[in-house]
Amino acid sequence: MSTSQKLAGKIALVTGGNSGIGLATAQRFIAEGAYVFITGRRQAELDAAVQQLGDSAFGVQSDVSxxxxxxxLFTVIKEQKGRLDVVFANAGIAEFAPVEAVTEAQYDRQFDINVKGLFFTVQKALPLLTDGSAIVLMASIVGSKGFESNSVYSATKAAIRSLARTLTSDLKARRIRVNAVSPGPIETPGLNSVLDSPEQVAAFKAQMVTTVPLGRIGDADEIAKAVVFLASDDSSFVTGVELFVDGGMAQV
Structure with missing residues (x-):
């Protein structure tokens, strides 16, 4: 895939790396020369992803919340490699409901995984992270847009955008760069499971495409390439930013 090896010799962690954007990013990281640890909650999917990724990947069953x-997870990484150079805190879930229908369980699940899980992934990675390393947080355009029935999910992603800023300040003495990537609509298993029937999903996608200036839904690899940029020295003077990869959806 790549001859540039932008991550040659790097040790990386991708949470939620067993499918979708996480898996696509793990593939890109490996193509760029990294060794990648991936996590997922479901062992069977995790094993299949590791088999697909090959010898430069190792899977650890883990729920970030x-x-x-x-x-x-970090004990395994420490024992096997002794350090980390890149963290992509990607694991997250989305549940949609009108505000009057949101349950406490839905609220807790989304904040526990998307915010608490992401925050403590970063905190617990710090002893292993090398000075000058890179952290990429998975945000979303929903943190900037007010979509219907998205209240709790959007709030979790807005919190992640805030963390990119505050963690940048907290970690500046170690020259650890912290950035957020915010996808628009991307073709993933998660997108295809948000509604009850294939017909509903197709209608949902068709409606979304009308709001994307580039006129299509994105591909997971397009996000992965942006994450490689933020994880590599190509972005050596970039920190605290939110990089939108959304076909212009949140920009116009």
Whole structure:
């Protein structure tokens, strides 16, 4: 895929790396010369992803909202490689409901995984992260747009955008760069599972395309390439930013 090897010799972690954008990014990282640890909650999907990725990947079953799971993850990374150079805190979920229908369980699930899980992934990675390393946080255009039935999910992503700024300030003495990537609509298993029937999903996608200036839904690899940019020395003077990869959807 690549001859540039922008991540040659780097050790990377991709949470939620067993499908969708996480898996596509793990593939890109490996193509660019990195060794990648991936996590996922479901062992069977994780095993299949590792088999697909090959010898430069290792899977650790882990739920980012469970701090004991995170401790176990970083123990494995420390024992196997001793350090980290890149963290892509990608694991997240989305549940959609009108504000009057949101349950406490839905609220807790989304904040526990998307915000608490992401925050403690970064915190617990810090002892392993080298000075001058890169952290990429998975945000979304929903943190900037007011879509219907998106209240809790959007709030989690707005929190992540804020964390890119504050963590940049907290970690500047170690020259650790922290950036957020914000996808628009992307063709992933997650997108295809948001509604009850294939017909509903097709209608949902068709409606979304009408709001994207580039006139289409994005591909997971297009996000992966942006994450490689933020993870590599190509972005050596970039920190604290939110990089939109959305076909212009949140820009016009």
């Amino acid at each position: 469970n701090l004991a799971d995170l401790d176990r």
